[in-house]
Amino acid sequence: MGNADYVYPSSAPTAGEGGDCLHRAAIPPPQPFLKSLKNAMKETFFPDDPLRQFKNKPPAKKMILGFQYFFPVVEWGPRYNLGLFKSDLISGFTIASLAIPQGISYAKLANLPPILGLYSSFIPPLIYAMMGSSRDLAVGTVAVASLLISSMLGAEVNPAQNPTLYLHLAFTATFFAGVFQASLGLLRLGFIVDFLSHATIVGFMAGAATVVCLQQLKGILGLTHFTHSTDLVSVLRSVFSQVHEWRWESGVLGCCFLFFLLITRYFSKKKPKFFWISAMAPLTSVILGSLLVFLTHAEKHGVEVIGELKKGVNPVSITKMVFVSPYLSTAIKTGIITGVIALAEGIAVGRSFAMFKHYNIDGNKEMVAIGTMNIVGSCFSCYLTTGPFSRSAVNYNAGCKTAVSNVVMAIAVMLTLLFLTPLFHYTPLVVLSSIIISAMLGLIDYEAAIHLWKVDKFDFLVCIGAYAGVVFASVEIGLVIAVVISLLRLLLFVARPRTLVLGNLPNSTLYRNIEQYPNAGNVPGILILEIDAPIYFANSSYLRERIMRWVDEEEDRIKASSESTLQYVVLDMSAVGNIDTSGISMFEELKKILERRGLKIVLANPGAEVMKKLDKGKFIETLGHEWIYLTVAEAVAACNYMLHSCKPNLVTDEKAEPWNNV
Template identity: 55%
Template sequence: MVVNNKVETLAFDLEAGHGPGAKPAAGSAARQQQQQRPAGMVAVELHRVSAPERRTTARALGQRLAEIFFPDDPLHQFKNQSLARKLVLALQYFFPIFQWGSNYSLRLLRSDAIAGLTIASLAIPQGISYAKLANLPPIIGLYSSFVPPLIYALLGSSRDLAVGPVSIASLVMGAMLREAVAPEQQPILYLQLAFTATFFAGLFQASLGFLRLGFIVDFLSKATLTGFMGGAAVIVSLQQLKGLLGIVHFTTHMGFVDVMASVVRRHSEWQWQTIVMGVAFLAVLLGTRQISARNPRLFWVSAAAPLTSVIVSTVISYFCRGHGISIIGDLPRGVNPPSMNMLVFSGSYVALAVKTGIMTGILSLTEGIAVGRTFASINNYNVDGNKEMMAIGVMNMAGSCASCYVTTGSFSRSAVNYSAGCRTAVSNIVMAAAVLVTLLFLMPLFHYTPNVILSAIIITAVAGLIDVRGAAKLWKVDKLDFCACVAAFLGVLLVSVQVGLSVAVGISLFKILLQVTRPNTVVMGLVPGTQSYRSVAQYREAVRVPPFLVLGVESAIYFANSTYLVERIMRYLREEEERAAKANLCAVRCIVLDMSAVTAIDTSGLDALAEMKRVLDKRGIDLVLANPVGSVTERMYNSVVGETFGSDRIFFSVAEAVAAAPYKAQP
């Protein structure tokens, strides 16, 4: 923004009650007409806003696209570097392991090894449990805890993220695929669709990162995610009543009513042995979570509890075999078999696989990036969102070819990883190595593991997703966000997970549209003793300054809201004129629009401003603009607004706009 060399200074009486003691400076018609200014108003130095430096269309478009798709400016590090150095930097950029790997030491390895073994003790039982949640063979959960962590260690930029299957993505995949294919009747087809959906999830995630479109994921607001996660956690927990009660024939529907009806109807199938074991271990697991939550130094208590529970319950089940406790059964030994030949890219089920992949891809990507950024902020380092998307996407595409289903960064495992003292992504490699040993040598030991313990582990893991305090905070801060949270929660709980997710996305988009099409506009007044103008509704000491009507526009002005803004401003004018008539005050002679919060404006907005000025001119009311930002000023001077307003109707601040007026201000 360029300022004319011509600067006019208006001096006012600085002390309250001095009336007409202001001394106008010579050479200004406005100052000559100025006889009195409000008490408490300070001297104002008036600057005229002139047209900014013109940019070519290509340059302006290039700068805008760079801000949209490359806000982090990833190419800045390549400037003024030799070719060899650029190659090294490129290798480090795409493979972060080469960046921190050169400084790796035995001390770091010791910390990562401890953390890796700790999260492996959590990942093994969770992997088996989450696979059953997705209606997949338990071994698939262990496969998914082996290959993806290795790939993420090469490509990921987070030091603390622990990769593996997660509950919400597992639940959504199981619910969506089961609607079309029953895993009990068509297990091979179901497995093919699961791997295909995982491939499309990875393709979608990697594409978002490669095309720098990560902002799409941000359309899921925290409020809607809170409601969705809470509802999904309740549904997941209710689904585990099948394992906790020992029910054999259970509903395949996810709704709250269907699940509870199935529990009641199948009361004859309840097994007291299963109930006793399930309740006992569930109490132990929840108790250990409370211990670790109250004393973070005892994080290992809750981390080791799932594997310890599996071992103890397996021993009990072995000695009580044949007494009504269902077990996992045989699990094949060996590393991940290839599954590339099982991917399906034609036929009637491809659309279902694509839809499932996109849904699970969005959820897993949102969770993974959120977890990575959370721990990055704690440890004061940066996580590149687009690189994370590519890493998670490539991880899932490769996993789909190695008998894995959708994986991402898990909050529970990442929290344990952080608490255990991990220093780099090598902890994922150590975890994968521990899973490999389990796959090669320890699988027969899980034969007698009871299904009820897997249900208890799932309930314990998802219990933390029910954020009651977060919902209460939403109610206190933003009622609309709270309504969005409740709607998403009820959509998941009463209808289905897919409907709940659709409601969450729909409400997020509706909120954005509401804020864009109905932006906030406020009446502003002068804060005595300052040059600041603030909302009279927010600041009680702020007073109106007749004959001026000062309005603040708190949004970008687009085609979607320009008509509404004009109507709202004219309504403010009518209300102000009625108020002035009742109070026997002077009528409005000038409307000042504070545009400091207007970050952008399009041609429809510019035309609306120009048309509103012409309407007000016919009524003898001036319209002036205050403090437009650089990009808005540039568009104004390149459009009809620049011709309509001219340089003498655009000011640096509201105070300058009021000071430059040729008539008296009377607060």
């Protein structure tokens, strides 16, 4: 690559001119430590400044605003009208038709009594309608959380041998999940959920969906005994070791209903205005399956049915929670893990639909709302709930306007609990398995995985790691693998930041990466490097070594091309947001090493925090304020002036006058 002619900035001095027209980076005024700490904490935990609406308000108004903050219904409720109610009424009954069969199905997936699925679709939606900030989120149980509860609690207590203890542990885990979720929101710790990256969620959800589908082979094939493990090998071994137990009646019935559900979903995708066909398909399957079993007495020929469901709304369960060893640690661990997954899904779904309708939801408010509804729910025979994507998508497509659609759904479920539960006696379990499989297939987002492969191979590795961990080990291990890989990537980014060689774009004062812009030319005698990350103890040694390697490579290039010798190393610090004491020590060492080789270090555009730290660390005094400039162009102009002037080299001649006195 040939050198481009250096172009002076309009304000830069040329040979024989003074240097006062150049702008040097300023040291910000000192700030008290407590004030600085307060600002940092505020930006970390209160970036949205939720207290700004309380400023300069009388006490009565502050109380009303505080109540509205935790109960948004108080704010939008007075503006509610009949027109909005008509839309919410239709949406509510539509999602109720999906919530009832899904609730029963997911409760079975969690190895809990089916009636708990209906209980969990009654109380939590009412709480969320008062406290949630999303207009579109439809609250209910979800398959992934149900699978987690089944696998984590099932490893400690066998649900078949000790169903009462298992049930009580489910309530306890839900309670701790709610406490954890609400605490994250109240303490403004919502950024913790951000460690579950998009790639992690894609792989984890797909892996969980695969495992759930495989486990439904028990219902499809009419098997009585089945493994409690969730990994692929255990499930397939359990299926094929019982070939003689397969029920063809159950298999045929399951395949027929699964085909019906998939066809209706495909049709609704092709014709979005007929979304209600797909939404009504699960309830239609339950009705048809129940009628078929009732008329043919298929339950006497190997087709298992739900059996009796108790009438009545949620009984109190607060006295049934388990807070004693050895099960307390299991309940807490299950609650935290399922709580994080439920939060990630609920907030992601809520934000997605809020974006479509051009409004914002508060992530911390959502955590408090979801946590509160799980705390209250655990006291009334509910297990973990959040905002599932499938139900929320139906709610959105049905034209919901507010969270009242959740209230309508809850009332519909309440009426079912009071009057209609006997109708589910003959519902075949194979239909529930078909409903779960059809819902889970939508979570296997292979298009997103392909997109990750095209855009970012490391993100694809995170996705595949999560998927493989879930499918071949367990749900918890898959989640841990994905989070660990994501954190390793983050640590690698911090520990091995990029450094780029910059060149001058012809006929401009712009300096850009020479790999990205091949026409950017080197400035004779000057090496310009950009540091692309904060400088901390974890990367300071690497940066010193990498900068020296750039210097060695530049000197080798100069020798090969017989150009002017290298005399200045300009470091563009625009992207260096912060620096610690290890970073300052690195600069001191780098300065000494470069000076021994006859080179001068020049800094360009260090930020306020960096300047403050460099000043307190006495590095600016050591380097000289005259070698710190506002832009790369001005730093290069100063170096270039010294190269073209008759002044001695400032590095090797201690008697040379400072640049700002020339």
